[in-house]
Amino acid sequence: MPELPEVETVVNGLRPHLSGRSIVQVSHLDWPPTVHPLEPEAFRQAVQDAQIADVSRRAKYIIIHLQGGAAIVGHLRMTGQLTYHAQSTAPGRFSRVIIELDNGAQLHFDDQRKFGRLRYVAADQPLAGALPALGPEPLAEDFSRADFAALIARKSLRGNPRIKQALLDQSFLSGLGNIYADEALHLARVHPMRQLRTLSDDEIGRVYDAFQQVLRQSIANNGTTFSDYRDAFGGHGSNQNSLRVYQRTGQPCADCGTPIERIVVGGRGTHYCPQCQPLVEVQVES
Numbered sequence: 252m253p254e255l256p257e258v259e260t261v262v263n264g265l266r267p268h269l270s271g272r273s274i275v276q277v278s279h280l281d282w283p284p285t286v287h288p289l290e291p292e293a294f295r296q297a298v299q300d301a302q303i304a305d306v307s308r309r310a311k312y313i314i315i316h317l318q319g320g321a322a323i324v325g326h327l328r329m330t331g332q333l334t335y336h337a338q339s340t341a342p343g344r345f346s347r348v349i350i351e352l353d354n355g356a357q358l359h360f361d362d363q364r365k366f367g368r369l370r371y372v373a374a375d376q377p378l379a380g381a382l383p384a385l386g387p388e389p390l391a392e393d394f395s396r397a398d399f400a401a402l403i404a405r406k407s408l409r410g411n412p413r414i415k416q417a418l419l420d421q422s423f424l425s426g427l428g429n430i431y432a433d434e435a436l437h438l439a440r441v442h443p444m445r446q447l448r449t450l451s452d453d454e455i456g457r458v459y460d461a462f463q464q465v466l467r468q469s470i471a472n473n474g475t476t477f478s479d480y481r482d483a484f485g486g487h488g489s490n491q492n493s494l495r496v497y498q499r500t501g502q503p504c505a506d507c508g509t510p511i512e513r514i515v516v517g518g519r520g521t522h523y524c525p526q527c528q529p530l531v532e533v534q535v536e537s
């Protein structure tokens with residue numbers, strides 16, 4: 252599933268091509284739930300002739316801002332691909348929505364599994380109301396190490412989850428998913444099963460530094476493509492070649508040579524190095 256770096260890559264690719272363009276029409280819409288809660292005809296009418304002001308990202312959401320304050324909020328979910336085509340291109344096998352632009356280009360939304368969404372948010376609706384509760388952006392300039400430590404302290408009093416589960420909780424911190432949570436914890440040398448209350452200030456600081464580093468590295472590599480993720484032009488990311496532990500079960504840790512192990516934490520497959528990330532001082536829940 253695309254996470255922050257993949258969505259950031261798509262947004263950075265789309266922004267210069269979409270900003271200032273107008274939508275001529277929706278020429279293809281073959282899976283109505285994609286544009287839920289609007290009906291297909293209402294979606295077509297809502298976006299027709301709209302001018303695109305900007306494209307931005309919040310958590311794992313792509314926000315196409317329209318002049319006047321309305322927006323199209325995209326979520327790729329499992330297999331969604333939002334791509335820019337400079338010339339008119341026939342619908343692909345999994346094309347759900349195709350939007351025609353005033354320069355003859357097209358915006359295609361392809362989605363094999365059909366869980367992805369393009370939601371229209373009218374100008375008089377608050378954008379935040381179209382999104383679930385989301386924690387801070389991990390790469391925001393004003394999100395400091397002290398802010399992260401404060402989040403950890405608060406969460407440790409409310410359920411005291413394991414660090415892997417906390418990093419996946421979008422209402423705690425937004426944008427990380429299974430890949431970058433595992434990668435960050437390996438870089439930080441923190442076991443994914445550690446409960447928040449057992450983490451030292453030094454470990455919390457290392458986790459903060461680590462998720463910043465793995466997210467920035469992946470953005471620089473245009474994201475991680477295992478199967479379905481594509482950038483805004485249909486290209487593959489290359490960060491899969493730089494992963495430390497994710498989906499490397501049995502392969503040697505790059506830092507110590509110990510085989511990477513896979514366990515399940517909170518229902519999610521989790522990859523770690525038992526040598527670099529020892530399980531110490533896990534507090535037993537009463």
Ligand SMILES: [Zn+2]
Nearest residue numbers: 504507524527
């Ligand atoms: Zn290791």
